[in-house]
Amino acid sequence: MTASMLRDCSEAGFIAELVGREVMGVERLGKFLLLPLGGPGGWHLTLHLGMTGQILVTQEPSGGTAPAVGSGGATLVSVDAADVHARFVFVLEDDDGGRVRVVFRDMRKFGRVHLTAGGPAERLGRLGPDAWIGEWDAHYLAELLRRRRAPIKAFLLDQRHLAGIGNIYADESLWWAGIDPTRPCGALSVEEVERLAAEIRRQLSEGVARLGCTLSDFVDTEGRPGGFQEQLQAYGRRGQTCSRCGRTMTRTVVAGRGTTYCPGCQQ
DNA sequence: CCCAAGTCCTGGTTGC
DNA sequence: TGCAACCAGGACTTGG
Numbered sequence: 001m002t003a004s005m006l007r008d009c010s011e012a013g014f015i016a017e018l019v020g021r022e023v024m025g026v027e028r029l030g031k032f033l034l035l036p037l038g039g040p041g042g043w044h045l046t047l048h049l050g051m052t053g054q055i056l057v058t059q060e061p062s063g064g065t066a067p068a069v070g071s072g073g074a075t076l077v078s079v080d081a082a083d084v085h086a087r088f089v090f091v092l093e094d095d096d097g098g099r100v101r102v103v104f105r106d107m108r109k110f111g112r113v114h115l116t117a118g119g120p121a122e123r124l125g126r127l128g129p130d131a132w133i134g135e136w137d138a139h140y141l142a143e144l145l146r147r148r149r150a151p152i153k154a155f156l157l158d159q160r161h162l163a164g165i166g167n168i169y170a171d172e173s174l175w176w177a178g179i180d181p182t183r184p185c186g187a188l189s190v191e192e193v194e195r196l197a198a199e200i201r202r203q204l205s206e207g208v209a210r211l212g213c214t215l216s217d218f219v220d221t222e223g224r225p226g227g228f229q230e231q232l233q234a235y236g237r238r239g240q241t242c243s244r245c246g247r248t249m250t251r252t253v254v255a256g257r258g259t260t261y262c263p264g265c266q267q
Numbered sequence: 268c269c270c271a272a273g274t275c276c277t278g279g280t281t282g283c
Numbered sequence: 284t285g286c287a288a289c290c291a292g293g294a295c296t297t298g299g
Contacts, residue, residue, distance in 0.1 A: 031273080037290080051272040052297085085297095108296050110273050123274090149281085150290060159274080166272060215272065235272095256292065258270075 008156035009088065017115055023092060030127050030163025034120055046121045050110025057221040060091070060099035069168065088113060088120035107217060130202040131164040138190075145193060145256050154255035155185050156200075165200065167257050168213050168228075168235045173199040175234035180266045181259045182252065203255040206231070 022038030023045075027115070033055075036041040049055070083105065090102040104113060114121050129136040144161055155161055156170040165173070171265050174181050177195040179188065188196070212218050212226030215236070219225055234244055238251040240259050247264030 048273075050274080050296095053273090107298075108271090110296065112274085121292080147282095154290075157273095168272065186271085213272075218272070255290090 007115045009115070014115055017029070017043070020160065029124055030159055031131055031166070032121075032124060032127070034124070034165075035176060041117045042056055042119050044116050044120045046116065046124070047104065048112040050106060050108060050112065052108045052217045053104065053106040053111035054217065054219055054222055056101075056103040056105065056219070058101045058103075060101055076221070097174040106177040109188040126160050126185065127163040128161045129163065131169075131200055132208065133162070133168050135199075138194045141197050142190065142193045145188055150185055151182045151254045152185050152196075153181035153257075153259055153264055157255055157257065162200070164204065167259075169200070169203050169207060170237040171260055172203045172233060175261060175266060176203065180263075181254050183267075192199060234262070236260060 007017070018037075021043060024036040024038050027034040027036070031048055031205060033047040034044040037045060042106070047053075047055070085101070085105045085107045086103055087106050087109075088104040090104070092100045092102065094100075104111070116122075128134075129140075141162075143206070145155065153170050155169065156165050156173065159165075171181070173196060175200040177192065179192055179196060206227065207213060207226075207228045210226055210228040210231070211220055211224065213228035213232075214225035215229055234249065237249045240249050242249055242262035242264055245262060245265040247262055249260055250263050251258060251260050253259060
């Protein structure tokens with residue numbers, strides 16, 4: 001596996017390599033979606049939604065293939081150009097000829113689609129264990145935190161340590177664990193690390209159970225918004241009252257990201 | 268003008 | 284002093 005084998009979706013030949021390959025499954029590590037493809041060579045399609053990406057899945061009307069343009073008598077069914085944010089439209093067909101459209105939309109263009117040969121993209125190998133369901137525990141965290149001086153929140157956002165924690169879940173986990181996001185990693189006590197480890201799992205589980213966090217754009221594959229935003233305790237609550245101690249939530253910047261926390265009960 | 272769910276790259280700092 | 288690991292900040296992008 002070399003870097004040169006990784007193809008960005010903008011490269012020539014990307015689509016030609018992809019068409020005709022069977023999608024063998026759908027896997028996930030952290031924020032990356034991983035689709036192993038059939039055929040020789042161990043090809044993988046890798047997707048990342050970035051901040052505003054969406055994947056929409058719809059069933060195509062059954063009844064054979066769509067009429068070819070210019071074949072005479074064809075009826076215009078829809079015009080996709082109206083969806084200016086669509087980056088890709090994958091059309092999959094099963095053995096019975098049923099078709100599924102998978103639309104990758106991405107308003108801010110931070111999302112990524114890559115095709116690699118010889119296995120998953122290299123950078124997936126640099127990711128830590130999956131923060132939600134991966135094999136790690138408080139000991140794993142404690143060992144990595146020891147002697148680091150960076151703020152604990154910067155550590156949580158670094159996907160090389162744990163994969164899958166973003167800005168929302170970092171702020172929420174730290175609030176529930178009662179830890180100041182700016183604290184140096186190495187300064188956390190054993191009890192704090194244990195609380196944090198438990199809250200990371202719990203907040204991610206809660207987010208999944210609520211089908212995600214919709215601040216403006218996020219929807220699931222059927223276009224439905226999530227509900228986790230309704231129970232946020234820290235993220236985005238600057239100036240509001242802390243539901244635990246009553247102090248006013250404050251905002252700062254950690255690792256270049258907006259960070260909201262309670263100066264009263266997060267220490 | 269400020270802010271926003273993401274990652275990657277660069278260049279400076281720290282400490283073994 | 285040498286070298287890695289570490290860390291802060293900016294770039295990218297579009298919209299509210």
